[in-house]
Structures are given as C-alpha cells and as structure tokens.
Amino acid sequence: MLQSSENSFSLKSAIPASNPNTFNQVKTVTAPVDQATIGRTLVIKGEVTGSEALYIDGRIEGKIIMPESRVTIGRNGKVDASIHAREVVIMGKVNGNIECSDRVDIRAEGSVSGDISTARISVEDGAALKGGIQVHAEPHKQGHAQAKPAEAAKALAATASA
Numbered sequence: 001m002l003q004s005s006e007n008s009f010s011l012k013s014a015i016p017a018s019n020p021n022t023f024n025q026v027k028t029v030t031a032p033v034d035q036a037t038i039g040r041t042l043v044i045k046g047e048v049t050g051s052e053a054l055y056i057d058g059r060i061e062g063k064i065i066m067p068e069s070r071v072t073i074g075r076n077g078k079v080d081a082s083i084h085a086r087e088v089v090i091m092g093k094v095n096g097n098i099e100c101s102d103r104v105d106i107r108a109e110g111s112v113s114g115d116i117s118t119a120r121i122s123v124e125d126g127a128a129l130k131g132g133i134q135v136h137a138e139p140h141k142q143g144h145a146q147a148k149p150a151e152a153a154k155a156l157a158a159t160a161s162a
Contacts, residue, residue, distance in 0.1 A: 006060060040076050048081075054094070068099065075078075082114075089128075098132075 025078050035053040038044065042058035047107035049065045057074035064071060070087040073079055077092030084099045098104055100118035111128035119138045123129055 036079075073110070 024057060036050065037055045038058045040057045042060075044059070045061045047063045047065065048054070048060060050067070051052055051068050053072070054064070054066055054071045055072045055074060056077040056079060058076070059078045060081050064079070064081050064083045065085075067084040068086055070089065071083055071085040072089040073092040073094060075091045076126045077126065079092070079094045080096060082096045082099070083094070086100065087102045087105075088098055088100055089105045089107065090112060091107045091111060094110075094112045095114060098112065098116045098118070100116075102118070103120040103122070104116055104118045105122045106112055106124065106127040106129060107125040108126035110124075113128075113130045113133045115134070116129075117136065119133045119136055121133060144149065
C-alpha cells in the first residue's frame with residue numbers, strides 16, 4: 001500500500017500542479033461582453049457617449065448617446081436624461097425621452113416618464129409608462145411595407161379597368 005501511494009505521489013509530481021489562480025486569471029482577461037458599468041454610488045451630470053454596452057445602477061443627469069449599443073438601467077438606476085441607443089432595457093427609473101433604432105424593453109419593476117421612439121417595444125405587466133410611443137418601421141422592412149401598398153394599388157386599378 002505504501003508503494004502505491006508513492007507511485008501516485010510520483011505521478012502527481014510528474015504532472016504539473018494546476019494553479020487555481022491561473023484559471024481565474026484567464027477568466028478575467030477574456031470578458032465575454034464589453035460592458036461599462038456605472039455603479040450604485042456614482043452620479044454623472046453631463047453627456048455620456050460611447051460604443052460599448054452600458055449598465056447603469058447609479059444616477060445620470062443629462063444625455064446618453066450610444067447609437068450602436070445597448071443601455072441597461074438596473075434596478076437601482078435612476079436616469080434623468082434623454083437616451084439615444086440601439087437597444088434600451090429598463091429595470092429602474094427613467095425620466096426623459098428615449099430614441100432607439102432597435103428595441104425598448106421595460107421590465108416589470110421599471111418605469112419611464114417620457115416619449116419613446118423605437119422599432120420594437122416590450123412592456124411587461126407591472127411596468128409604469130407615462131408618455132407617448134412612436135413605433136416606426138425597421139429600415140430593412142420599410143421597403144417591403146412600401147411595396148405592398150403599391151402592388152395593392154396596381155391590382156385595384158387592374159380590376160377597376162376590367
């Protein structure tokens with residue numbers, strides 16, 4: 001029995017010991033998603049711009065301009081600003097107008113006071129929304145939407161002349 005434990009010990013010593021910190025370092029070096037975070041105690045007054053995703057758990061007053069990115073307002077987030085982004089997810093409070101090229105998602109615990117202009121919108125039960133909503137056609141679908149009425153007008157003209 002002593003020999004077998006020595007053999008297993010010698011096998012263990014022959015194999016390089018794995019360092020658990022090495023694995024953690026690899027995790028921290030390669031982030032799956034580039035996302036900036038505004039923490040709970042931070043207050044920003046002014047204009048926030050950028051091209052990476054933004055998670056807000058603090059407070060912003062002014063403007064948020066992220067036309068290519070997603071802006072998420074966390075449960076503790078409070079935004080007194082206009083937001084221009086590709087996508088907005090709201091779990092906190094927003095007081096200001098929102099302009100999205102893709103989608104606005106207001107979760108059950110979220111509230112918005114302001115006008116929204118977007119291609120798609122989702123409002124969960126329990127969410128608060130005070131303001132106007134303008135849903136516009138997505139750019140790639142807009143061409144199809146215009147083609148259908150033109151085809152319908154041609155069909156109607158053909159049946160009327162027949």
